[in-house]
Amino acid sequence: MKIAVIGPGSMGAGLGRHLAAAGHEVRVGSRDAERAREKASEIGASFGGGYHEAAAEADALLLTIPWWGVDEVLGELGDAPSGAVLIDVTNPYKDDTFAELVEFSGSSGAEEIQRKVPGVRVVKAWNTVFAPVVASGPDFGGQAASVFVAGDDAEAKETVMRLARELGYDPVDAGPLSSARFIEPLAGLMVRMAYGLGRGPNQALKLLTR
């Protein structure tokens, strides 16, 4: 698949690196061409140019930018191929203190993104997985970290679940995109436990079934 990394921070670079290693054609987009070039070479991907260019021919976009930058970036994704899968990895933190999530009454960050870029198919995923876990991989002593995957388009959701499986995760179908209303606060819980309580990010959730 042609996958555009929209924002090569630690999440974007980490996922991009593993997706490239799995054989996907990964292109890195950034407002800062120098940074995109550097990151692309670092993770075994291609330089994709700015966000607009990186998105232009992508089958899937990996949205890995801080929430407070989302609005501006979405404006550049309007020309993404119709039907492209937008994997929304963001969490709607108000600012870089990561203290407070935006409260959407009867909505979620993912649903707002879908509303603003109606041509793509938004799928929420990986937002509860910490970047250091992404970097080093989802295995916890034989147990794979779960990725909760929510979206309204069954095919787009299956695509993301397949990508997660390729990278060794345990993908969990979490239902329609509105499930992001639950999955975004779940990231809040993880962030609080990792950083608020000082236990660090080497933790992940697993859905047990029997």
Added chain:
Amino acid sequence: MKIAVIGPGSMGAGLGRHLAAAGHEVRVGSRDAERAREKASEIGASFGGGYHEAAAEADALLLTIPWWGVDEVLGELGDAPSGAVLIDVTNPYKDDTFAELVEFSGSSGAEEIQRKVPGVRVVKAWNTVFAPVVASGPDFGGQAASVFVAGDDAEAKETVMRLARELGYDPVDAGPLSSARFIEPLAGLMVRMAYGLGRGPNQALKLLTR
């Protein structure tokens, strides 16, 4: 410990049964004396009378009633021993369709309960674990289901974590009571996955660490 089950539905009865089996002095309270007597005998506990009486001498109260009944019941718990631990197992569903959670802006069900009964120490726990899992126990093929435990009083929280450990769960300190803002939506995710998507309740979350 003297533990009062406030509401002997499937969660209350299930936790009460296992706590009694673990050697605690469990008393069952209900508005319906007949029902409380029946349930108490069924789970190896004592009949505690109405909510008020059942709570009167308890070290810990297990609040296991539907959210829409909470306000009325809390009015009867005002004479609970000062400092008693109130284990809040509720989830703030608007009604028995379990379709929508109440949206608390900058608060949570647990925090509202604490505000209304200031004399007890509220600890959120077990609200993301399904009653059938409680009934049959937390073991999933060698992995114990996690119980996320949130509260502002360290000692009360440790008490609840110890109870969870006694019953075989993996208790996870989830921080202050305000973490219920994340843990209550998490129950929404579990309910959606179990019932909305038809996969059933035999699933639970586990926090993996490495």
